[in-house]
Amino acid sequence: MIQLSWAGGARFAMRVGFPLGILALCLSLMADRLAEMSIAQITAQMAHVSANQWTAALALTAVSLWAAGRYDVIAHRHLQTGISRSHAARSGTIAICLAQTLGFGVFTGALARWRMLPDLSFAGAMALSAFVTLSFMIGLLVVGAAVMLILPAPGWTLFPALAVMAGLPLLAYLFFTVKLPKVFGKSLRFPSLRASGAILLWTLVDVSAAAAALFVLMPDAISFGVAVFFPAYLLALAAALLSGTPGGVGPFELTLLSILPQAASTDVLCAIVMFRVIYYAVPALLAMLAMTRPFGSGSRDETDLSAPDFSSLKRAEYGLIRQNGGFWHVTQNAALAIWPTRQTHTALCDPITNDPARALVEHAREATAYNKIAVLYKCTSHIALCARKLGWSVLHIADEAVLTPSEFDLDRPSCRSLRRKLRSATKAGIVVRTPHVMPWEEMARIDREWQVARGPARGGTMGRFCPDYLSRQYVVIASQGDQLLAYASFHTSDHQWCLDVMRCLPDAPDGTMHTLVNHAITAARARDIAQISLAATPACLDPENAFFRRLARWVVSKSGGPGLRQFKSSFGPVWVPLYMASPTAAGLTLSAADIAYSVTHPETLKPSNGSHPHNQDENYEFVLSAHS
Template identity: 45%
Template sequence: MMKKLLSGQGARAAQLAISVAIGAVCLWVLTGQLSAGFWQDVTVELRGLDPLSVVLAACCTGLSFLALGRYDAVAHRHLGSGTPTLQACGAGTIAIALAQTLGLGVLTGALARWRMLPDISMTLALRLSVFVCMTFMVALLVVTAVACLVFPSPAFMFWPSVIVVAALPAAVIGIYLFPAITLGRFTVRLPSLRALASILLWTVIDVLAASTALYLLIPGGEVPFTVLLPLFLIALGSALLSGTPGGVGPFELVLFAALPGGASVQVLTGIIAFRAIYYAIPALIAMALMLRPYAPQFAAKTSAKGDILTAPRAEVGVIRQNGGFIADHSALWHSGQTLCALFDPLSTTAPDPIATVSAHARDRNLIPSLYKCSARTALLARQQDWFVSHIADEAVINPMQFATATAPFRSLRRKLRAAEKAQITISQGTISQGTTLPVSDMARVDDLWQRARGGARGGTMGVFAPEYVAHQRVYLAHRKGRLIAFASFHRSSHEWCLDLMRQDPDTPDGTMHALVHAAIRDAAHHGIARLSLAAVPACPDPSSAILLKLSQIAVRKTGGPGLRQFKSNFRPTWQPLYAAAPNRALLALALMDIARAVHRPSPATDDNQSHYDDENYEVASRLAS
């Protein structure tokens, strides 16, 4: 341990030595370009600075540091620290004020954050520091590229700027499609698009305010702001990459090399005043504030799954495998870029689900949305000016009133007779009741089913795993003593809901019908008045020929027609389900994100397990106002 510590200290010392050497070389090169009497001229200019310009530059510095603190608010939300926003911003402002002046930004900033926030560990402080540094550098790269293309800039910056701007859409798509990346044994969740947009916005405010402060401090207005801005950004990037304390050396050298030679005295005057106002004074204030860190916070943690067994919607049990959680009686699921409130609230006395999901989405830099909610909740969303879409239809049965003797069930009776003729026997087992399930045989059927269906799915889809089906009612179909199919149902005190459906490719016709029929009869025996056969994609919209064609393709790809036909054999009541988001664009983004999470489950949320289910919850293509 001691050897590691000494090794780490040695590496940091070497890094600091290299940074100081770089700064010294840059200053030596810069000094060689100055004429005799240069410093006397600078002293005269400093004494003659306009007081109003100094005051305005100080105001711009304050605005810049307000923006700097917001980086930490985004970082804390991304890492889920639970730190209040005001404390996160304050600690971040202090950390950056010290780090940009003292150098070794990541380490210095981490130490300052650790000192100011007693609730966080040094490891979390380092993660916060790395997050802020990395995202700021990426945002600065984008802002610099745009500024160099819009305003006059050195010729060597043209093609790098074009490449950065051209690559931006691909980078956005990549982050959208791959919200988490795996590096060896570690899975890293990338910042959401909403988080990156926030960082970009605060970076623009930060650098515009900082460059304006420098512009105001250059006497005589010798350098136009449109010329100064891209050069300031290039110099700032060079200073940050060098790691020198305060960026001293590279920052000055870049500006002197690019700005008009006749304004060198004024430029250096402005830089010296800028370093005093933007670097030295904030660093002194930050050191004084560090003498009194924030008081510890003792925030209560949200229970993950406390209300599932009494939920009015049994399907909420899916959060046991997708990383979802319960907050304020709403089931919330993080799908990458989106935080979904799944189904309706778990209690009739629950707070407003729109307010709940909006608050938790804001705390995680995510898009808020409702997914597969009832008409009642959709109406509430519409009243709050959210955009609502009919995305699916749920097949619902009342087992207490279910009878197959009437004419509408002719097709179902034929399927059941086929299963009986094939000598299919149905049994029921639940691990929690002490019944031993044939887990290895179920895994075999599950594997055959996956091979036949061509892939795994996740997100809102069920997953076969003993610890998952332990919470469900499972029905097994045997033929001549061999397991050939099974079905499982989420259960609560109010409802059962069909979840997993697995079958051997050679399973006789009618087997799955027999499994579901057995569950319906069992639910009636237990006094369950509502059994859901889960949802199918909504029917295509016939009002538009193009939308109709696209919807038909989407429904066919998701198995919609076959599922609807299968469930229609049980003569269910079809109840519409809706999705909603604050506006049309965010709803479209949320639905695409959910579809991505279903078809490309993230290892960060699905624990590297295969998630696949015969119940398709993909979104339909129709958006209804």
């Protein structure tokens, strides 16, 4: 116990002693310049600062601290604290005003946030403070590197700046793809690219305004312009942050004086003193006053809005959220089946609502609350048209094969190839049935052999084998004698069935899968199901354009090949166009890439717990796979 106490005391001494040692070293290096300063000189220089300069410095300080408060808005959304935007921003500004002045930024900021937000635990406040600190440091690194390359900067900064900018694509790739491990049982995740972009924006606004606040306080006699001053300021700020000294005192001044060319050190130091009063001391005093009156406990809407009953839905494919980590987002105006990916807040199919425009606006607002991009995925033409009227970017991504069981007739000319496939299966002795007790072990074996032959299973509307998941569906199996050969599953509702998982042995007789689907159509007709969906296949974005025709053929070849569309076409379906929509073209492009990655890199299935379906990321219209 004594050893632990000594160890703890040593660590505390290091935390406190290191910044103080840096401060002492910097002050000793600046001793000659500090000796030239006097209270009278500072007072005289302050007298020469015009009212316009003071006003500009105060206004720029306000802009900088306002922008700094935006970090907390992003952090609260990332951590999903439920704190309102206004309280997040104001508490963040207060915390930063204190932390930048008192030092020990993460801990000081956490105490301020904990004090101001009664709904927040101290652990939550520490997480917020750490997120804000780390994100600002990374943002400053990127902004600083760009500034060093664009504006006149010390020569030694060139290669580090180039290295940072060259590493940005890798950093974006990590944020886009890498899943962080759990810590203390909690899942960690990188900020979305949307959140990362916002952090860079607010970092640029923050440090630009702060630098300008100091620059306007400089005397007219200085020989350098803002283009020279801004890089020097950013380097001085970085030195101050790394030192950990209260307010960065010492390293900031020493770095700035060593970089600025032909600068009168006394004039610059006097300007820094005035800057510290305006940017550090006054905001810190105001923040301490604000902390005497913390915010009240947030009022939360306790209205219980029930999620829709799957059996009552017109579109059975909503059942996907049972396996892809999705959930229902229900408001007074709409219910949306949400599939969250790393970058998107994706609403699957159409919103269930009588007011689509309002539902889309609410969806976009909800996506912002998650720092993600709002997306509609596989929506119908009616909703796509509504989205386009709102200014959203819309893309025709897929065509869905739809049948009406009551009107399905094998004698139609369009079913000629289907009849041939069914006869082949009958001659091979294929028997199709829906057992009361599913042969899960045999089905799992077929799934393993299918993946060996065709490659790892993708996620999405194609589904993945999982007893808990399939037990909520209509499942039909095909056998030859005592051997199980194949099976197919369908999402179900009282209105529609939708084809989901299809698996068969590599050597299954020709027509086996056709027989499974035909059996399901007959069963649906017997139950008065109005519609069967054979799911969707990729669409050509522009059939008139040769490039898009080639692209469509390539995507089809990578997502099951033309055989998948031929398989569905053999049933003579009606092909219904489906669309993807997002508020911006850039968001639509990023979302498409994110969905494609989530499809081709689904999360590992966890062992069944016997009660709940597995969660994983999935989809398939954008899947670039080698199997159907």
